[in-house]
Amino acid sequence: MMSIDEFARGLRARTLSAREITDQCLRRIRDEDSRLNAFILVMADSARQQADQADREIAAGQDRGPLHGVPISIKDLFDIAGTATTAASRVREGHVATSDAPLITQLRQAGAVIVGKTNLHEFAFGTTNEDSAFGPARHPLDPTRSPGGSSGGSAVSLSAGMALATVGTDTGGSIRIPAAICGTVGLKPTSGELPTEGVVPLSKTLDHAGPLTNSVTDAWHMLHALRGRPSPRPLAAAPLNGQRFAVPRRYFCDLLDDEVRGSFEGALDRLRAGGATIGEVDIPTADYIATIYVHLVFGDAAPYHAEALETMPDRYTPAVRMRLEMARYILAEDYVRALEGRAVLCREVDRALSGYDALALPTVPIPAPPIGAASVQVGASSEPVRTVMLRLTQLFNITGHPAISLPCGTTRAGFPIGLQLVGTRMQTDALLHVARSVEDGLR
Amino acid sequence: MTIDAWLKAAIEDAERRGLPLLKPMLEGLAQSTRMLRGADFAHAAEATAVPKPARPK
Helix, strand or coil, X not given: CCCHHHHHHHHHCCCCCHHHHHHHHHHHHHHHHHHHCXXXXXXXXXXXXXXXXXXXXXXXXXXXXXXXXXXXXXXXXXXXXXXXXXXXXXXXXXXXXXXXXXXXXXXXXXXXXXXXXXXCCHHHCCCCCCCCCCCCCCECCEXXXXXXXXXXXXXXXXXXXXXXXXXXXXXXXXXXXXXXXXXXXXXXXXXXXXXXXXXXXCCCCCCEEEEEEXXXXXXXXXXXXXXXXXXXXXXXXXXXXCCEEEEECCCCCCCCCHHHHHHHHHXXXXXXXXXXXXXXXXXXXXXHHHXXXXXXXXXXXXXXXXXXXXXXXXHCCHHHHHHHHXXXXXXXXXXHXXXXXXXXXXXXXXXXXXXXXXXXXXXXXXXXXXXXCCEEEECCEEEEXXXXXXXXXXXXXHHCCCEEEEEEEECCCCCEEEEEEECCCCCHHHHHHHHHHHHHHXX | CCHHHHHHHHHHHHHHCXXXXXXXXXXXXXXXXXXXXXXXXXXXXXCXXXXXXXXXX
């Protein structure tokens, strides 16, 4: 799949055009999307117009930067003026956005070409993309498998060549999980680093916006475009020699599919072979991550959905409706307790990172699960799919540390496996430098 | 409010609203809340020593 860097070089060398690559993406959508269901809205006409404009601007010497002319897709949680923001729900029927979300404005100013709005787990409240008013998104390698979620349509659009990059959201892992499951890079920046105005919320405490891309360098370009500032310098690949990674073994490596474990340990061996140091750390309060997460996300989601649950409950997909109904029973005293736990976890992750360049752990404990599976066998135990998918990612939504998933291998059947790296808060750029080194070291 | 009292009230409310399927989910949430209430977050951070990096392998 073409990277943003490859596209940018070709565009400026006149060996390709924005219109040509946009048309290529639109043909992939036409040919594959009835099978994969990645898109809720395809914006072919406007995409071609934007691509033609990008070509004219480049020819006139008006270069907007690395994203100029790049076809991208957008998770259908972001307002794009004149289109519906469905959140993959019939609850939002009739909605039309009157203005672009600020992140969409940044992408337009960077010259990106928006090919369409992607499918997701309804209201971002799930990890499999199977509960959607538009039907499930499907894994490009096997349409009976989930692509992960909630940004499943985004990951599929990228992995299947329907876009060169995409923007999603991540409340408990919803960028990183589908990135790992579909074999792409997925970045959750530091909490608050990118604005979430104009984005349908799930949890104001835990929501993040961020890119999924075909490479770490592409994630760098997307992050800087989304910030509204061009990349200050190229993303250089520092050697692995001398870099220090910490693995939180307890809890995070306790419940892993055998092939995920093998791929993760193999990745660590390759990092060591490159001269990196691998240490071990502990997150003492890790056992409370899931309960802290549940109380925060339920407490935050309940007010937003209260009116719709009273006036139009049947418009939700049944599974999402029931979890939102449950969310309304969270007591304020328990929400506050969860915030106290959050503060403890923040300090523990800060301490775990002390003396290290990043934490390293698997992104998702299992490879792509079957669509519709309620549980999955992980070693000797049967685990609920929804909660096991979140197990390794949700901590960093709670604490706000930047986290990125990048491919580190595949199962014997060819399903991708992801490695997650976590950096210091407010140092997302530094994390991307480390991730670039790891990406090179894993090749 | 004790968790037992909360659970009883929540189940009664869910049944009154015609949502009996919520009962097992609320029971699961009650288990989670019991765990949350059992945590001693006030002392958790102080009990954590900064781990020393393991020797390079």
